[in-house]
Amino acid sequence: MRDFPSCFGENAVQIADSSSSTGSKTAQNLVACVYQCQLRGRSCLITLTWCKNLMSQGLSVGIGDSTNQSLCKVDIKPWLFSKRKGSKSVKLHDSTNIDIYWDFSSAKFGSGPEPLEGFCFAIASDRQTVLLLGDMKKEAFKKTAPTPMPGNAVFVARREHIFGKKVFYTKARFCDNGQTHDLMIECDTISTNDPCLIIRVNTKNVMQVKHLRWKFRGNHTILVDGLPVEVFWDVHNWLFGTSVGSAVFMFKTSMLHWSHSPRFRDSQSHPLGFSLILYVWNHE
Template sequence: MRDFPSCFAENGVQVADSSSSNAGKNAQNLVTCIYQCRIRGRTCLITVTWTKNLIGQGLTVGIDDSCNQSLCKVEIKPWLFTKRKGSKSLEAYSCKVDVFWDLSSAKFGSGPEPLAGFYVGVVVDKEMILLLGDMNKEAFKKTNATPSSSSALFVAKKEHVFGKRVFAAKAQFSGNGKTHDLVIECDTSVSDPCLIVRVNGKPMMQVKRLKWKFRGNDTIIVDRMAVEVLWDVHSWLFGIPSTGNAVFMFRTCQSAEKAWSFSHSLTDAKSQSFGFSLILYAWKNE
């Protein structure tokens, strides 16, 4: 099915890549987060992907330049995190990049992303350009790094969610904003299905006559910010729900432009208001 393209920089960075239903839902339990950082004055994107399957849980950290060209990548195999603590040195922009991780005490929920008790750090020139998790003290002690002069910017997240009628996720639409409970409700078994989006239990958007409006966009207000909601539920209504997924995008931006393709510059250091994208692939459990 068609995905929502989200393009950054001149040549674009695809954050909503193809989600193949042929791979099966069991292979789709993953969360991908994209962060904008700077390495020696150059803009780069660090992609952190958490996976979970029958073998165990895994982690991949990749670094791309602003033109979506891969610079380096490290993959921790999903053997129940056999190597739960460690580091690996890579090279990007002709300089050494060190990736450190400690997942030995990580606590997980139903998804592949750890909830607490871990850190993942990326160090360049003895500066911590990206640090994830709640073990900051341990991370800085292990790496001997100092905080970076420029903070990493969380620009996109892609997640697979599952349910029969209700699909839930956590959403933080700004770096310093609150984390919200996001719920999508849609019962496709009725003759006239309706789509409802709730934030913290409050209905924010309702789409009636969904068979005629199976693709579309609307705007809601969260934390005094405009959040554009785009949806594509064609597979739910006209395909086989158990093998096809719907796609939802929640996007914050200053522009009033409403289109399927979004382009914003990452190279302008003065402008960091291009927004945040949350892409949800929703799979129905029949």
């Protein structure tokens, strides 16, 4: 088996809201997304880490260069107990000035830590938008840029933490602007002497690994939307670790079919493709 690619060093799938299969569904508490952006004509990586606990929710923003060297990190205070609307100016290590603007005052949330609608988040430099998220773009442009300009940010990586017992769910798109699929991972490591791993896409079995105690790590290629998707898995901690140990899954596709797209022509520092990385906690 090949080594797992780096969670954020390459590219990622786009994900919708996710949940678990516990009796009372446990909301995931951490989602990290990485965007490849252009900052003053140079490629940079912007990482947004959304977190949620019983008391509050929060957002951490990290900016790095194309070599993953950190340029700055900004923590936005939990907005359940502080103002949900604000802005901040930051000077990067290379003396570049950026402005961060957010408005979560009307945000609606699902089971995860990310807002679903009624929000905006923007990063700008020299009055040009670098990254813009949310459905309140007009409000963001008033703060970040004099005239609306199409963004050049590309969603390149995502990591999710999901909790459950035997069955775990999420939603994913395996290509840019592609169809959203229901993704299910099923694995019973407690009630059987010979655990089996099953992965379904839109309720269809696409992969089954028997004799899991001997095959707790591996990779296999499946087809989704006619595209080859390579699945990597590591369930060692589920089988031989603690009862609440995590497994790791990666779903990686090749984007060579879209290499003609202008969005990816300048992505020289990152191989073309999407991948989804899941940390799945078998929570008993």
